[in-house]
Amino acid sequence: MLDLINLESYYGRSKALNGITLSIPKGEITGIAGRNGTGKTTLLKTIMGLTDDSSGQIRLSDKDLITCPTHERALSGIAYVPQGRGIIPEFTVRENILMGAFANRAGKRSIPEIVPELFPYLADNMSRPGGVLSGGQQQQLAIARALAAEPDVVLLDEPNEGIQPSIVEEIEAVILRMKDDLGLTVVLVEQNIGFLRRAASSFAMLEKGRVVEAGKIDALSDEMVERHMTI
Amino acid sequence: MFDVLFIGLSLSSILLLVALGLAVTYGAMGIINMAHGEMVMLGAYVSVLANIWLGANLLVAIPIAFVVTALIGLVIERLVVRRLYGRLLDTLLATWGIAIILQQAIRLEFGLSFFGIHVKGLGSGLQNVPVPQALQGTVSILGQDLNAYRIFIVAMTLVLAVATWAVMYRTSLGMKVRAIIRNPGMAAACGIDVKRTNAITFALGSGLAGVAGVLMAGFKTVAPDMGATMVVDGFMVVVTGGVGSLFGTIAASGLLGEFNALVAMVSNDIIGRAAVFAVVICVILIKPAGLFTFKGR
Ligand SMILES: Nc1ncnc2c1ncn2[C@@H]1O[C@H](COP(=O)(O)OP(=O)(O)OP(=O)(O)O)[C@@H](O)[C@H]1O
Ligand SMILES: [Mg+2]
Numbered sequence: 001m002l003d004l005i006n007l008e009s010y011y012g013r014s015k016a017l018n019g020i021t022l023s024i025p026k027g028e029i030t031g032i033a034g035r036n037g038t039g040k041t042t043l044l045k046t047i048m049g050l051t052d053d054s055s056g057q058i059r060l061s062d063k064d065l066i067t068c069p070t071h072e073r074a075l076s077g078i079a080y081v082p083q084g085r086g087i088i089p090e091f092t093v094r095e096n097i098l099m100g101a102f103a104n105r106a107g108k109r110s111i112p113e114i115v116p117e118l119f120p121y122l123a124d125n126m127s128r129p130g131g132v133l134s135g136g137q138q139q140q141l142a143i144a145r146a147l148a149a150e151p152d153v154v155l156l157d158e159p160n161e162g163i164q165p166s167i168v169e170e171i172e173a174v175i176l177r178m179k180d181d182l183g184l185t186v187v188l189v190e191q192n193i194g195f196l197r198r199a200a201s202s203f204a205m206l207e208k209g210r211v212v213e214a215g216k217i218d219a220l221s222d223e224m225v226e227r228h229m230t231i
Numbered sequence: 232m233f234d235v236l237f238i239g240l241s242l243s244s245i246l247l248l249v250a251l252g253l254a255v256t257y258g259a260m261g262i263i264n265m266a267h268g269e270m271v272m273l274g275a276y277v278s279v280l281a282n283i284w285l286g287a288n289l290l291v292a293i294p295i296a297f298v299v300t301a302l303i304g305l306v307i308e309r310l311v312v313r314r315l316y317g318r319l320l321d322t323l324l325a326t327w328g329i330a331i332i333l334q335q336a337i338r339l340e341f342g343l344s345f346f347g348i349h350v351k352g353l354g355s356g357l358q359n360v361p362v363p364q365a366l367q368g369t370v371s372i373l374g375q376d377l378n379a380y381r382i383f384i385v386a387m388t389l390v391l392a393v394a395t396w397a398v399m400y401r402t403s404l405g406m407k408v409r410a411i412i413r414n415p416g417m418a419a420a421c422g423i424d425v426k427r428t429n430a431i432t433f434a435l436g437s438g439l440a441g442v443a444g445v446l447m448a449g450f451k452t453v454a455p456d457m458g459a460t461m462v463v464d465g466f467m468v469v470v471t472g473g474v475g476s477l478f479g480t481i482a483a484s485g486l487l488g489e490f491n492a493l494v495a496m497v498s499n500d501i502i503g504r505a506a507v508f509a510v511v512i513c514v515i516l517i518k519p520a521g522l523f524t525f526k527g528r
Contacts, residue, residue, distance in 0.1 A: 050416050069426075070419035079420075086417035088410060099410055102403075103422025109403070149422065 001026035001185050002047075002078075002153055007056035009039075009046040009209075016042040016051065018209040024153075024202075029179050029186040031196035031217065034206035035229055040189040041083050043206065044155045047187075048080050049073055060153070074103035079146035083157040083189075085138045089131025093122050093141060096130045100145035112147045114182070118174050119144055136167030143174060153185045154178060160192060175199060193225050205229075233375050235496045236489060241381040243488025244388035247481060248443035249461050250468035251395055252436020254480040257469055258412050260429050261319055262312055265327040267465060268458030269334065270300045270437045274444025275453040276337060279358040283351050288363040289449055293387070296441040304437025308430045316429075330458065337455040358453040366449075384446050391439060392481065398435075399477060408432050440465075467511045473521025482523060487511070 002024040009017035016039050024030045032040050046054050049070040058065040058073075065073050074080070079100065087096055094111065101109045116123035119140045125133075130141055139159055146154050156175065160168045172195055178184045179199075190196050196203060196217065203220050205213040205228045213224050249271055256262050277299050278292035287295070307329055315322045339345065340353040352358060366383050369376040399405035407428045410418040419425050443461075451457070468487055472479030487507050495503030514522060 048420050050420065069424075070416070071422050071424045074420055074422040080417075082417065082420075086414055086420075088413045088417070090413070091409070095406065099406065099418070099421045099423075102407070145421070 001061070002187070003057070003059040004043075004047070005057040005059065007043070007046055007054065007058070009042055009051045009054040011042075011052055016209050017046055017054070019056070020206075020209070020211055022204050022211060022214060024185060024187055026185050027179065027183050028201040029175070029188050029199050031200035031203040031220075032187065032189045032206065033191065033193065033196065033203060033225075033229060035231065038206040039209040040206055041157055042209070044080065044082070044157050044187065044189065047073070047078065047155060071103070074149065074151075075105060077105065077149075077152035079103065079149045079151035079154045081139075081142045081146050081154065081156045081159060083161065085135075085142040087130040087133070087138045087141055089129060091130050092127050093130055093133070094126040096141050097122070097144045097148050100148035103149035103151070106150065108150065110148075112144070112150070114147065115144050118177070134164070136163040136171070139163055139167070139171060140174075143171070143178075147178075147182075151184065153187065155187045157189045158191065159188075160190070160195070172199070191229075193220070193229070196220070234377065235492050237375075237377055237381060239489035239492030240485075241384045241488075242492055243485045244384050245443050245447055246464055246468055246488050247388055247484035248391060248439050248446070249465040250472075250480050250484055251392070251477075252433075252439050253462075253465040254469045254472070254474070254477070255408065255412075255432055255436050257466075258474045258476075260312075260316060260411075260433070261322075262315070263319060263323040263326065263466075264312070264433075265323060265462055266307060266329040266333060267326075267437070267440055268460070268462030269330045270304060270440035270458070271444040271447065271461045272337070272453075272455065272458035273303060273333065274300050274441030275360075275448040275457065276352070276358070276444075277441065278360050278445040278448045279352045279453055282360050289360060289366075289445060290363060292360075292445050292448075293442055296445045297438040300441025300444070301434040301438030305430060305434040307437075308433040312433065313426065313430070330462070334455045334458070355455060358448075360448040360453065362449045380449055384449075387442070387446060391442065395439070396477065404428070404431065467507065470521055471511055471514045473523040476521070476523045479521055479523030483521075 004020055004022045007017050007020040008015060020043060032043060034040055042051060045051050047058055056066060060076055065076060097111055098109060121137055122140055122144055133141060159171050176199055179186055200217045202216050204211050205224060207228055212228060253267050256264050274296040277296035278289055281287040281292040281295055311325050311329060312322060315325055337353055338355040340350045343350060362380050366380045368379055370379045370382055399408060407423045410423060411425055411428060415425055468480060468483045472483030490510055491503045491507050494506040
């Protein structure tokens with residue numbers, strides 16, 4: 001589905017990814033884990049073309065996206081839910097969601113039908129500015145925005161970071177539904193190994209911009225977590 | 232007093248048309264476009280040439296100038312500015328160079344003067360454009376006799392400001408521009424073609440400046456270097472109003488235009504300008520981000 005081959009990526013002159021090769025299976029959740037600053041966010045940014053420079057291959061259904069500008073990658077069916085959520089504070093909830101629809105390949109510019117069901121709060125507050133929402137609500141908004149693109153692949157960067165526990169469960173349920181009901185391919189950066197084990201089918205562990213362990217989720221041992229994730 | 236405020240309002244109007252383009256190119260794209268004043272100058276020359284060669288009056292010159300300066304803006308964006316995104320000082324120098332080239336192009340009549348060919352309406356001399364009959368004289372409003380042409384300037388600006396607002400807040404192009412102003416990376420990740428949107432925005436801003444030039448031609452002499460002061464005034468409005476705030480740009484245009492007119496009334500034009508500079512400096516010292524800025528970020 002999505003094949004990353006020997007990806008390198010740069011911020012200015014400093015190299016943040018050191019040749020990442022990873023195969024992301026279609027219609028499943030692939031977990032990305034690792035300590036702080038190991039390049040998880042950079043990996044997702046590189047897939048979107050948002051770092052200063054990059055090389056290697058990003059093959060999405062056999063088309064290489066590495067030279068494509070960011071908006072073309074979005075229009076190829078990749079949606080991005082960034083770590084800071086990237087909500088536009090002055091835009092209303094509706095506008096924030098419709099912003100995602102610029103990447104809708106069918107040209108549909110509407111709130112996805114599934115949004116009221118997944119996120120009733122958003123549906124009831126369409127005219128509020130995105131900036132006044134709580135962290136968890138903004139996270140939901142960022143996911144709704146990604147869904148408005150009707151993508152094939154969704155990149156989620158620590159969707160549960162800094163979110164009140166009551167919403168964490170909801171978001172986890174939504175991520176599972178994205179895979180099960182919408183058939184999406186999900187790349188999930190996540191520190192919560194418990195959730196990864198429940199949700200993901202495969203994983204990659206990063207260290208210093210490299211993949212140090214990868215495989216089926218069953219192969220993710222406590223010893224690996226100990227070695228690559230404890231500080 | 233009322234007529235001075237009214238003259239101030241017409242000055243504000245011109246300022247606003249110039250500043251709108253700057254506010255968006257600076258706010259959305261991080262470009263200091265020193266050639267923006269030359270769009271005013273070129274707009275004014277379009278009205279001069281349209282008058283001499285087509286017999287067209289100012290009203291007809293407005294749409295022509297809009298299209299011509301928008302296209303020139305598009306070419307400048309494509310050839311130069313596009314390569315310089317994210318390099319603020321480089322855009323300043325490069326566009327300053329473009330400004331000088333454009334001024335000289337008018338002075339040298341696009342180079343034709345080297346061959347002894349002279350184009351009426353171009354060259355380094357001063358030009359004048361007659362105000363159409365219908366806009367001459369005064370109109371009486373609320374017992375005040377107001378200059379008809381200045382009323383026209385204010386009305387035209389009102390229409391264009393409302394149109395700009397509608398484009399920014401009621402169209403998908405406007406939504407793209409606003410998204411790019413706040414978060415260009417996220418905008419691109421949502422499928423927005425940032426370069427294309429920027430190019431269109433740049434062209435529209437240049438077009439508005441061109442219209443401002445036509446309006447100015449009706450009450451000022453037209454000269455190749457008339458744009459240089461306009462770009463300075465435009466940037467004063469942008470920094471006073473706060474970068475990225477349409478409302479701030481409108482308010483600051485009103486403030487500076489009126490202040491200029493009021494001080495000029497009790498003293499003279501030069502002191503009026505100096506007073507405006509003083510206000511701007513005070514604003515920058517007290518509120519470096521401008522009077523009206525986004526909260527947070
Ligand atoms: N905008 C940037 N400019 C320069 N260097 C950066 C930038 N963003 C990240 N880096 C560097 O790149 C490396 C990888 O950072 P990245 O944000 O990808 O880590 P991460 O795994 O997502 O960490 P976290 O768990 O804290 O989110 C780090 O060394 C970081 O300092
Ligand atoms: Mg990160």
